[in-house]
Amino acid sequence: MAATLRVALVAGEASGDILGAGLMQALKMRYPQVEFLGVGGPRMGAEGLVSKFPMERLAVMGLIEVLGRLRELLGRRKRLIAELIAAKPDVFIGIDAPDFNLTLELKLREAGIKTVHYVSPSVWAWRQKRVLKIRQACDLMLTLFPFEARFYLDHQVPVRFVGHPLANTIPLQADRAGAREALGMGLEDAVVALLPGSRGGEVARLGALFLDAAERLRALRPGVRFVLPCANAERRAQLEAMLVDRDLPLLLLDGRSHEALTACDAVLIASGTATLEALLHKRPMVVAYKVAPLTYRILKHLVKSPYISLPNLLAERMLVPELIQDAATPDALAQALAPLLDNGAVQTEGFDTIHRALRQDASQQAADAVLKLVGRA
Structure with a gap:
């Protein structure tokens, strides 16, 4: 034995x-x-x-x-x-x-x-x-x-x-129609997922910015709808407070981030591991991030990588837009998102290659x- x-x-x-x-x-x-x-x-x-x-x-x-x-x-x-x-x-x-x-x-x-x-x-x-x-x-x-x-x-x-284990867990072709049906959305709807992060500090920095960007995008594309998965009850309460006095067609979800990513046409997302999930779901994205001004000044001198987002690091080129710190304004985010609702294939073809390599x-x-x-x- x-x-x-x-x-x-x-x-x-x-x-x-x-x-x-x-x-x-x-x-x-x-x-x-x-x-x-x-x-x-x-x-x-x-x-x-x-x-x-x-x-x-x-x-x-x-x-x-x-x-x-x-x-x-x-x-x-x-x-x-x-x-x-x-x-x-x-x-x-x-x-x-x-x-x-x-x-x-x-x-x-x-x-x-x-x-x-x-x-x-x-x-x-x-x-x-x-x-x-x-x-x-x-x-x-x-x-x-x-x-x-x-x-x-x-x-x-x-x-x-x-x-990466997620590359095997997430199918090469996700069931978009099934996810839309589960969320009560029609196949003809234009849907953007908002993922401002799972931690309180991230949501404090990016939540209102993402909602402002959603309002600007709705001015450019009046029929667009939004879905936002909340990591937990605390993040949901935090985001509900930010939605007061806003008129956005937005569906808050408790968890279900994979369902939101499967259902959407494009994603506005915080830099982090969630960008890998968006990539594996083959969803075109705009990556944004903000940190405290002093932290940003320090990191600028320490970070050696030309990119901050995993999709670009994996592609070894600027495959997805990265709007960082002062560049991450509501108007800039909306302008970067709008064309992805019609044509995100340049990104998603690259995503499929990466998914297969990680699988x-x-x-x-x-x-x-x-x-x-x-x-x-």
Whole structure:
């Protein structure tokens, strides 16, 4: 009977929990004698991981919030290092959460444990010197995007591009008619999805701007309708307050962002991971983003990438309009959106090529890479 494979994993937020669960499923299919330990959420728990502490304790965003919890985070990491070294797993997989996981990986690798980091931090865009720590900490980097893998190869970091799980989850051709019917919209309607972000700060900066742009677009295209998926009850309340005294034909949804993207003709969207979902749904888009003025001035000097949106990074060209900071005005956004209602094919043909390139069955690819690393393929 084959020896048991012991795999340690740490995920720090919901997206990592999804990736971790998919990887655990794939590992169990290929190597049934596997046991898991570490930190994860409910999806990873359903696959057999008993979390050493609630994953939510790692889900901290913002400098002030991190400083307020720094002692707790450092204490948890120190104890976790000791527990994992004592447990002697065959491999440790840090899933995203680089500020927590890279130091953990470094200490475990120094103790002779194989280490994998799953999901590259945006080291290719800014703080590029972090690649030196990654090279020390990781036996293998698993990337979701091909341009990331090229960056690590250039910096002598062992890497494997595994694709993005969403590329397999989202069909190559979405059911637009079914989504329209579910939302009570006719096939002849011109529909624009508004996605100003899922966090309170994003919606505070972009929500009113997107609604102003919708009003300008309606002046250009009087029949256009809008749909806006809300990430949670707090974001819905925030947006409802912004809609007071506005006369917009807008449907607020509780979640259902994939349904909104399937149904719409074009998207006005905040820069972030949601742009990948819009790309995979083959919806032409205009990307906008604003940050605090001081933050923008600092980032201008730090960011090395010529683009900020994933579609352009993946296409390696300006495939979708990016309107950033002062350029993101209601009139400019409306003017960029209007032609996409009639002809978004230039974008969507490029999107289809990218979708097929990312459709690699990421969980199976990641499991294969992990098992090869530990000699259990």
